[in-house]
Amino acid sequence: MSEQKIMLGNEAIARGAYEAGVKVSAAYPGTPSTEISENIVKYPEIYCEWSPNEKVATEVAIGAAISGVRAMASMKHVGVNVASDPLYTISYGGINGGLVLVAADDPGLYSSQNEQDSRMVARAAMVPVLEPSDSQEAKDFTKLAFELSEKYDTPMMVRTTTRIAHSQGIVTLEPRVEVEDKPYSRNPAKFVMMPGNAKGRHVYVEQRLKQMAEDACTLPVNRVEMRDTKIGVITSGIPYQYVREALPDASVLKLGLVHPLPRKLIEEFASKVDTLYVVEELEPVIEEQVKSWGIKAIGKEILTVQGEYSANMLRKAILHQELDIEEPAAVPARPPILCPGCPHRSVFSVMNKLGIHAAGDIGCYTLGAVAPLNVIDTTVCMGASISTLHGMEKAKGRDYIRNWVAMIGDSTFMHTGINSLMNMVYNQSNGTVIIMDNSTTGMTGHQDHAATGKTLMGQEVPAISIYHMCKAMGIEHVVEVDAFDIQTLEKVVKEEVNRDGVSVIITKSPCVLLKTTKTTHKLVVHSDKCKKCGLCLKPGCPALTKAEDGTVKVDATMCNGCGLCAKRCPFGALEQVAL
Amino acid sequence: MAVQTKETKNIMIVGVGGQGTLLTSRILGGITLDAGYDVKLSEVHGMAQRGGSVVTYVRYGSNVAEPIVEEGQADVLIAFERLEALRYAHFLKKGGVLIVNDQRIDPITVVTGAAQYPADILDTLRAKYKVISADASAEALKLGNSRVFNTIIIGMAAAHMDFEKEAWLKVIEKTVPPKTVAINLAAFEVGYNLK
Numbered sequence: 223m224s225e226q227k228i229m230l231g232n233e234a235i236a237r238g239a240y241e242a243g244v245k246v247s248a249a250y251p252g253t254p255s256t257e258i259s260e261n262i263v264k265y266p267e268i269y270c271e272w273s274p275n276e277k278v279a280t281e282v283a284i285g286a287a288i289s290g291v292r293a294m295a296s297m298k299h300v301g302v303n304v305a306s307d308p309l310y311t312i313s314y315g316g317i318n319g320g321l322v323l324v325a326a327d328d329p330g331l332y333s334s335q336n337e338q339d340s341r342m343v344a345r346a347a348m349v350p351v352l353e354p355s356d357s358q359e360a361k362d363f364t365k366l367a368f369e370l371s372e373k374y375d376t377p378m379m380v381r382t383t384t385r386i387a388h389s390q391g392i393v394t395l396e397p398r399v400e401v402e403d404k405p406y407s408r409n410p411a412k413f414v415m416m417p418g419n420a421k422g423r424h425v426y427v428e429q430r431l432k433q434m435a436e437d438a439c440t441l442p443v444n445r446v447e448m449r450d451t452k453i454g455v456i457t458s459g460i461p462y463q464y465v466r467e468a469l470p471d472a473s474v475l476k477l478g479l480v481h482p483l484p485r486k487l488i489e490e491f492a493s494k495v496d497t498l499y500v501v502e503e504l505e506p507v508i509e510e511q512v513k514s515w516g517i518k519a520i521g522k523e524i525l526t527v528q529g530e531y532s533a534n535m536l537r538k539a540i541l542h543q544e545l546d547i548e549e550p551a552a553v554p555a556r557p558p559i560l561c562p563g564c565p566h567r568s569v570f571s572v573m574n575k576l577g578i579h580a581a582g583d584i585g586c587y588t589l590g591a592v593a594p595l596n597v598i599d600t601t602v603c604m605g606a607s608i609s610t611l612h613g614m615e616k617a618k619g620r621d622y623i624r625n626w627v628a629m630i631g632d633s634t635f636m637h638t639g640i641n642s643l644m645n646m647v648y649n650q651s652n653g654t655v656i657i658m659d660n661s662t663t664g665m666t667g668h669q670d671h672a673a674t675g676k677t678l679m680g681q682e683v684p685a686i687s688i689y690h691m692c693k694a695m696g697i698e699h700v701v702e703v704d705a706f707d708i709q710t711l712e713k714v715v716k717e718e719v720n721r722d723g724v725s726v727i728i729t730k731s732p733c734v735l736l737k738t739t740k741t742t743h744k745l746v747v748h749s750d751k752c753k754k755c756g757l758c759l760k761p762g763c764p765a766l767t768k769a770e771d772g773t774v775k776v777d778a779t780m781c782n783g784c785g786l787c788a789k790r791c792p793f794g795a796l797e798q799v800a801l
Numbered sequence: 802m803a804v805q806t807k808e809t810k811n812i813m814i815v816g817v818g819g820q821g822t823l824l825t826s827r828i829l830g831g832i833t834l835d836a837g838y839d840v841k842l843s844e845v846h847g848m849a850q851r852g853g854s855v856v857t858y859v860r861y862g863s864n865v866a867e868p869i870v871e872e873g874q875a876d877v878l879i880a881f882e883r884l885e886a887l888r889y890a891h892f893l894k895k896g897g898v899l900i901v902n903d904q905r906i907d908p909i910t911v912v913t914g915a916a917q918y919p920a921d922i923l924d925t926l927r928a929k930y931k932v933i934s935a936d937a938s939a940e941a942l943k944l945g946n947s948r949v950f951n952t953i954i955i956g957m958a959a960a961h962m963d964f965e966k967e968a969w970l971k972v973i974e975k976t977v978p979p980k981t982v983a984i985n986l987a988a989f990e991v992g993y994n995l996k
Contacts, residue, residue, distance in 0.1 A: 228830045253846055334843060356841070356868075390830060390842040446865050466866040534871045547872045548891035551925075553884060554916035556908035558818065558853035586851060667846070699855065740844065759912065764852055767907055779938075797939040 229393040231386040234357040235259035235324055237393065237765035238364025239294050242320070243401035244268055246286035248279035250637060252298030253333035254387035259296060260669075263678055267398065272669055272678045275604070275637045276301035280308045280323060287377075288413060292368050296324035299340050301320065304638070309377065310714035311349045311415050314423035316430075318404045320368035323349070325385045329503045330530040332664070335584065335603065337528065339504040344379045344481055348427050350434055351379045351481040352443070353459040357391035365477060366443065370479075372404075374430055380482070383503065385460045385530060435482035443478025453540070454495025456508060456519070457490065460531075461501045469540065479583035483511055492517045499540060503531050531568035531783035562765040563782035565660055565705035565731035569629075570595040571761040572784065574712045578625055578719070579784055580656075581614070583607040583639070585631040586665045589660055594762040598629065605630070605638030612642065612651045618653040624719055628655045629801035632688060633663035633671045640691065644726045647695045654718040655726045657688055658705070660733040663756050667735060692726045699723070703729035708789055734782055743783030743798045749773045751795040758787035758796055809862030811870040815889045816881030817906050818850040824951055824976070825879065826857045831972040833861035837939070841868035852909070854885060879958050881951070883922045884904050893930055894914050898961045901926070901934040911932050933957055935995045941988060949981070949988035956992020966993065 229237065235258050239247060247270040249259040262270045264745040273279035274299040282657045286293035297305060302325045309323060325340035344351045352367050354360040360382065367378040407684040411419050438444055440445040453472040457465050458480050465474060475491040477483070492498050492512075500509040500521040509521035525531070526540045537543040560567045566587040573580060573590075574597055582588055582598030583606060591598035600610055615623050630639045635657050643655060658703075670676040675685030692700040699718060711729065718725040730740045745765075759766055765780035766787055776794065785798030810828060811958050816822045824936030833840040838861040845855045860872045875893045879900045886901045893899060901923065910916040919925070926932050934955060941950035952973065959969050970986060977985045 226834070228834055228842070257846075325842060332847060376866060385868065388844055388846050390826075390840075390844075391865075392834065393866070455826050460867075463867040464809055481897055530844070532869060545873070550872075550889075550891045551887045553888045553919060554910045556817065556852075556854040556888075556910070558851040559909045561819070587854065589851070593915070661832075665851070699824050762913060764909060764912060767912060 225395045226392050228390050229357045229361070229394060230257055230388065231354070231357050231360045231382055232257035232388070233261045234360035234393050235364050235382070236265070236295070236382065237395065238361035240256065240265040241361070241398050242365040242368045243292055243399050243707050244294050244368070244709060245291040246283060246293040247296070248268075248273045248282035249270065249296045250274065250276050250279055250301060251663050252301050252326070253666055254328060254382070254384040255296050255298045255301070255324060256666045256669065257387070258324060259678060261320065261692065262370075265766050272671060272676050276305040277307060280305040283323070284308055287319045288406070290319045290406050292320040292401055293485045294322045294324065294431070297326070298334065299325055299327040299338050300334065300336065302340050302343050304604070306343055306347065309343075309349065312377050312435060313347045313349050314415055314420055314427055315413050316426075317371055317377060318406060319401075320371035321377040322364065322367045322371060322380055324364075324380045324382065325502065326387050327381065329383055330394065332384050333641070335601065339507060339760060340379065340381050341480060341507045342505055344381070348431055349377055349379050349481075350374070350431070351381050352412050352478055353381045353480045354386060354478075355459050355476070356386070356463040357389065358704065359391050359392050359478070359517070360386060373586055374434055381459070383460055401777065410522060419463060420661065431482050434479075435485060436797050438479050438482060438484035439487040441479055441484070442482050444487060445476045445478070446487070447474045447476065448494070448501055449473050451494055452496045453499065454491060454497070455499045455501055456491070457501040458508070459503070461503055464531050464533045464536055465501055466538035474507060478626050480508060480687045483508065485515060488512055489515065489517065492519070497672050501525065501531070501536065543660045547678065559762065559764055561734055562763050562780045563734035563784040565729065565734070566590065566658055567595070567761050567763065568706045568708060568784070568786045569656070569658055569711065569729045570597045571790070572708050572715060573597040573627070574760075576628055576712065576715060578715065580627050580629040581607045581611040583630040583634050585630075585634055587631055587634055590629065592761055604634050605642050608639050608642035609645060611653050611655070612646050612649070614650075615651050620722060621694040623653055627655070627715070627719065628653065630657055631664065632657060632661065632673055634660040635688065636671050636673055636686075643692070643724075643726070644695060647697060651724055652722050653724060654715070655724070657726060657728045658690060659728050659730045662733050662736055664735070668733065688728055697724050697726055699725035701726070702730055705729040706784060706786060708786070734784070739784045741801065744778070745776050745783050745785070745788065746798065746799050747774060747776055747796045748795050751793050753793050753795070757790050757792070760790070761786060763787060802991050809860050809865055810876050811874045811894075812877045812879065813870050813875045813889060813892055814857040814859070814879045814881070815885045816855055817885065818845075818853045818855045821951055822855060822857055822881060822883045823826045826859060827954055828955055828972055828976050829859045829983060830947040831976055832858070835968060835972060836964060838862060841865045843868040854888060856889065870932045877958055877961055879954060881954065884908065884918065887919060890926055890930060897930070899926060899930045899932045900954065900961070901932060902938070902950065903934045903936040904938055913937055933961070933995070935992075937992070940991050940995075944984060944987055944991065946984050949984055952977070952985045952988035952991035957995055958991040959989070960993050
């Protein structure tokens with residue numbers, strides 16, 4: 223019997239890439255896609271890397287595919303936006319070795335800034351899409367994607383959602399099949415996308431999609447399951463599981479290839495059932511096409527475009543079942559927070575004290591927007607902090623943003639923040655950028671990047687110096703400060719926001735969760751000195767709470783002795799002691 | 802291996818991001834796979850892991866479709882913290898068992914004074930559900946390693962699930978780091994015998 227293993231959806235995608243003979247994989251971390259690369263690195267047959275952003279990662283995979291090997295790029299849904307420039311055009315060029323882009327959507331916004339549907343991007347880019355509905359399919363469809371890519375000379379998208387990426391299921395393992403490299407021969411008409419060549423390729427792309435749509439009617443991953451014909455459902459991905467759970471007797475057309483759609487197969491299926499439903503999370507991508515062919519179907523009239531679905535949701539919406547469900551207890555919310563000992567908390571505590579507003583960015587430090595820190599006013603997308611601050615300055619002038627800064631992490635700065643900083647210098651901006659350097663990509667679970675000195679495959683490499691990059695742009699005032707030295711930081715921030723021109727403050731202290739970060743101190747509470755003023759509690763460290771008598775007490779299992787609270791206590795009630 | 806039940810069993814593990822609920826789900830996944838069941842697990846990664854409320858679903862049976870447990874369906878709800886037990890108690894089915902680690906971790910809403918940590922949570926829960934509770938962290942400290950508190954919780958839950966004790970011991974031995982096998986087996990024993 224072949225080996226079976228419980229695998230995370232992302233782990234199964236990595237396994238699929240391995241079995242498909244993939245040789246190159248590139249990615250930028252992003253929930254819920256990160257574990258794909260973290261599992262690919264376990265296969266020494268595959269070269270894999272963290273690229274600085276998704277555009278670069280996609281271009282790395284494109285280059286590898288053009289040279290004749292199977293290559294993959296993976297990213298979260300908003301990463302697809304960053305990668306969309308190369309994606310739209312390589313769709314014209316097509317491939318040599320198989321090329322697959324994995325896009326991980328996040329319905330329900332577990333860890334994202336929007337709820338966009340990557341199938342819409344794929345349709346616009348004319349890139350075919352496979353959508354798995356469990357871990358086994360995540361592996362199988364990844365392999366199929368490479369076959370289809372090479373058969374139809376097209377990049378393929380494998381689209382997952384959080385509930386596929388972060389669910390585990392049983393997967394049957396198969397051996398890796400080494401695929402011979404495709405020979406390379408110069409072919410500018412295919413790979414040099416300038417107007418004359420691209421016109422011809424556009425014709426090809428249209429033809430390719432038509433052919434695939436026709437062939438999709440007999441593609442085994444587009445599967446008709448005829449049962450009772452009163453209800454028929456067209457579905458794909460994780461909603462298929464909810465349909466099976468809630469409507470076990472219904473007939474189902476389960477689509478594995480969700481773009482382009484198999485029109486004849488859908489028309490046939492529709493003709494055999496009394497009432498046809500389309501069940502898909504997020505946008506009505508399948509539904510609108512089905513309806514445009516004059517087929518009567520019910521979808522977003524009764525189902526939302528927001529969040530995740532569930533079997534209970536379908537029981538209510540389609541079967542009108544009254545479910546006997548208890549009301550949840552009214553309990554205090556438990557939103558995510560910065561960890562005890564997080565250097566970002568220290569930096570935000572200074573900004574909060576100075577009444578500074580920040581144009582923020584994407585990372586754990588987005589939590590600086592909420593109580594009790596309340597520093598960040600705006601968050602849009604990766605790298606946007608610096609450019610939005612610049613926009614404000616150009617709109618309203620230097621004095622308007624005297625109490626503003628841009629705040630961005632090291633990994634996000636390397637991703638796209640660097641372009642925005644170049645723009646500030648070039649267009650003679652005034653403003654202060656704070657780069658919170660915690661030596662890692664924190665929120666996605668600690669991935670290296672170009673400024674950490676280590677690659678995904680574990681190689682030690684020279685770390686690119688953020689300080690010297692800023693200096694090389696011609697920024698005169700670039701100051702490095704220890705993130706926990708709140709006195710110096712306060713002084714430096716006051717100086718820099720009052721200066722004209724562009725300045726950069728790099729606050730340095732490694733993420734407290736990094737394995738290399740050692741606990742060197744502990745906190746000692748002298749309750750007799752505590753005046754119950756609450757100054758120490760203001761930065762919102764979860765390791766500190768008030769005791770019954772109103773004095774402060776520390777949870778020793780959570781505290782890592784960072785000393786931020788001790789520095790804020792004017793009465794010496796909290797003491798940071800070396801271990 | 803033969804599958805004993807056709808009906809899908811629903812287990813939920815809830816807690817606070819960073820408490821290490823992942824080991825528990827790995828052990829549950831391992832034991833169900835060893836017993837020949839189809840199994841699906843679903844967990845939370847990313848931002849919510851930073852001290853937020855986290856949920857893991859485990860479903861096993863002869864053929865499992867959706868990977869999540871919904872309200873009113875859980876056979877066993879394992880809560881690593883009291884407030885989280887209260888937050889998710891309505892996921893229990895009638896007659897389901899609630900395993901509670903009697904620990905309090907204040908959410909930021911309580912730390913900042915915006916909300917009160919509910920008093921007498923265990924009494925509230927006992928009035929409605931079958932509750933098994935213990936301070937697993939204190940029990941773990943007695944064993945000399947506070948980190949094995951989650952294996953104690955697994956032991957507490959195991960006493961209310963379908964698998965033989967030997968199967969649990971086997972999967973724990975397979976799953977935990979080799980150096981910690983002895984203390985984890987001892988921790989399981991402590992939990993298993995808590996009534």
